Amino acid sequence: MADTVEEHKFPCDTCGSDLRYSPGETHLECDHCGAIKEITHQGGWRGQSIREMDFRKAVKDQLAEFDMEELRTVSCENCGAHVTFEPNTHAAECPFCATPVVTDTGLDRQIKPKALLPFGLSERDARKNMTDWLGKLWFAPNGLQNYARKGRKMQGIYVPYWTYDAETKSTYSGERGTIYYVTKRVSVMVNGKRQTQTRQVPKTRWRSARGRVARFFDDVLVLASKSLPKKYTDALAPWDLSEMEPYRPEYLAGFRAESYTVALDEGYDEARDYMNRMIVRDVKFDIGGDRQRIHTLDTDVGLLTFKHILLPVWLAAYKYRGKTYRFVVNGRTGKVQGARPYSVWKISFAVIAGALAMAAIGYIIAQNQ
Numbered sequence: 001m002a003d004t005v006e007e008h009k010f011p012c013d014t015c016g017s018d019l020r021y022s023p024g025e026t027h028l029e030c031d032h033c034g035a036i037k038e039i040t041h042q043g044g045w046r047g048q049s050i051r052e053m054d055f056r057k058a059v060k061d062q063l064a065e066f067d068m069e070e071l072r073t074v075s076c077e078n079c080g081a082h083v084t085f086e087p088n089t090h091a092a093e094c095p096f097c098a099t100p101v102v103t104d105t106g107l108d109r110q111i112k113p114k115a116l117l118p119f120g121l122s123e124r125d126a127r128k129n130m131t132d133w134l135g136k137l138w139f140a141p142n143g144l145q146n147y148a149r150k151g152r153k154m155q156g157i158y159v160p161y162w163t164y165d166a167e168t169k170s171t172y173s174g175e176r177g178t179i180y181y182v183t184k185r186v187s188v189m190v191n192g193k194r195q196t197q198t199r200q201v202p203k204t205r206w207r208s209a210r211g212r213v214a215r216f217f218d219d220v221l222v223l224a225s226k227s228l229p230k231k232y233t234d235a236l237a238p239w240d241l242s243e244m245e246p247y248r249p250e251y252l253a254g255f256r257a258e259s260y261t262v263a264l265d266e267g268y269d270e271a272r273d274y275m276n277r278m279i280v281r282d283v284k285f286d287i288g289g290d291r292q293r294i295h296t297l298d299t300d301v302g303l304l305t306f307k308h309i310l311l312p313v314w315l316a317a318y319k320y321r322g323k324t325y326r327f328v329v330n331g332r333t334g335k336v337q338g339a340r341p342y343s344v345w346k347i348s349f350a351v352i353a354g355a356l357a358m359a360a361i362g363y364i365i366a367q368n369q
Contacts, residue, residue: 009253010028010037010250010253012030012032012033012035012037013035013037014030014033014035015030015032015033015035017030017031017032017033018030018031018253018254019035019037019253019254020253020254020255021039021118021119021250021251021252021253021254021255022036023118023119023120023121023122023123023156023312023331024119024120024121024122026038026039027039028250028253039248039250039251050114050115050244050246050307051114051307052165052305052306052307053067053111053114053305053306053307053308054304054305055164055264055268055304055305055306056304058111058264058306059264059265063111066112067111067112068109068110068111068112069109069110069111069112070107070108070109070110071107071108071110071259072107072108073108073259076094076227078094082108082225082227082258082259082260082261094317108259110259110260110308111260111264111308112247112308113160113247113308113309113310114246114247114307114308114309115244115245115246115247115307115309115310116158116244116245116247116248116251116309116310116311116312117239117240117241117243117244117245117309117310117311117312117331117332118245118251118312119156119251119255119312119331119332120312120331120332121312121314121329121330121331121332121333121334123153123154123156123314125334126154126314126329126331126334127153127154127314127316129329129334129335129336130154130314130316130327130329130336130338133327133336133338134327154314154315154316154329155256155314155315155316155317156254156255156256156312156313156314156315156331157255157256157257157258157312157313157314157315158252158255158256158257158258158310158311158312158313159223159225159228159233159258159310159311159312159313160223160224160225160257160258160259160260160308160309160310161221161222161223161224161308161309161310161311162221162222162224162260162262162264162267162268162271162306162307162308162309163219163220163221163222163241163306163307163309164217164219164220164222164267164268164271164304164305164306165216165217165218165219165220165303165304165305165306166216166217166220166271166275166301166302166303166304166305167214167216167217167301167302167303167304168214168215168216168217168275168279168299168300168301168302169212169213169214169299169300169302170212170213170214170215170279170282170283170297170298170299170300171210171211171212171296171297171298172210172211172212172213172283172286172287172294172295172296172297172298173208173209173210173294173295173296174208174209174210174283174287174292174293174294174295174296175206175207175208175209175287175292175293175295176206176207176208176209176287176288176289176291176292177204177205177206177289177290177291177292177293178204178205178207178289178290179202179203179204179205179290179291180202180203180204180205181200181201181202181203182200182201182203183198183199183200183201184198184199184201185197185198186198186199204290204291206293209287209288209292211283211286211287213279213282213283213286215275215278215279215282217271217275217278219241219307220271220274220275221237221239221241222262222267222268222270222271223262223267224260224261224262224267224308225258225260225261225262226261226262227258227261228326228328231337232326232328232337232338233313233328233337235335235337236313236328236330236333236335236337239311239330239332240332240333241309243332244309247310255312257310260308264306268306276299279297279299280294280297283297311331312330312331312332313328313329313330313331314328314329314331315327315328315329316338325338325339326338326339327339
């Protein structure tokens with residue numbers, strides 16, 4: 001098959017400039033002349049369910065050819081991000097860490113995304129959320145706060161995720177514990193004298209338990225990228241996955257998309273850890289009683305499907321005094337996460353001010369006494 005690269009460019013019918021997707025809307029807009037072009041939903045796919053894909057076929061590389069694509073990406077040597085670029089781009093800056101990178105001409109074969117959450121928040125609103133968040137960090141350096149306010153625009157990035165659906169049936173054996181109390185006489189010291197008292201002491205009566213539990217897991221979400229700290233992306237949740245749209249390249253017009261670097265089976269390992277925790281919780285609930293012990297637990301996974309999806313993130317990477325600070329904003333809700341920089345001067349001032357305040361309080365108390 002010939003190497004192909006899908007370009008996410010849509011020329012304006014009026015002036016020929018590139019159209020951009022307008023966050024929160026259903027149309028593309030021209031920055032040059034203001035022309036608007038609605039995103040057409042051919043075949044009435046809006047409202048239709050998004051097709052799941054067979055996990056076991058995918059890991060055996062047995063997916064149909066139309067489920068695959070080849071992307072031109074560049075890998076940042078600093079943070080490891082894999083970001084797509086247009087064919088006429090030869091040099092750029094990594095949007096994840098602000099490191100200069102030179103693009104190559106290699107093509108990366110990947111599974112196509114099946115759905116995405118379109119951006120619902122504009123760059124201006126995302127920047128305001130970020131600067132407001134920075135303003136609440138009292139110990140952040142003033143220089144960084146000012147630099148962020150006056151810096152370049154934030155980058156709109158579609159970040160890759162996997163979702164997993166699974167039908168599970170589990171059999172278990174264990175014990176159900178029922179707490180009861182017995183009265184015991186104990187010797188204790190009261191005001192220097194030994195006394196005998198009665199106390200209620202808890203005991204547990206254990207009985208064997210066996211059973212089966214079943215659960216269907218729907219859209220277990222796993223980050224498919226290693227370019228951002230997972231604690232940042234996890235903290236951006238929740239995502240309104242019920243609002244996902246079937247993948248349309250129009251939603252990527254004017255934005256960048258990161259290709260996944262976490263393999264499908266690697267992501268499933270993380271999803272399975274989450275599923276196992278939920279199954280253990282179900283088993284304990286099924287055992288009942290006051291306490292539970294699980295001796296054996298065997299889970300059979302029947303139907304297992306997945307989707308490759310894209311979620312919207314506004315990203316800012318600032319280099320300040322030799323360090324890179326990254327901030328991410330949920331492109332739907334405006335929730336902000338990022339590095340928490342600290343100013344040594346502000347911390348020192350707070351410590352000194354606190355010490356002076358304590359000394360003043362101590363002096364006032366001493367004078368009153």
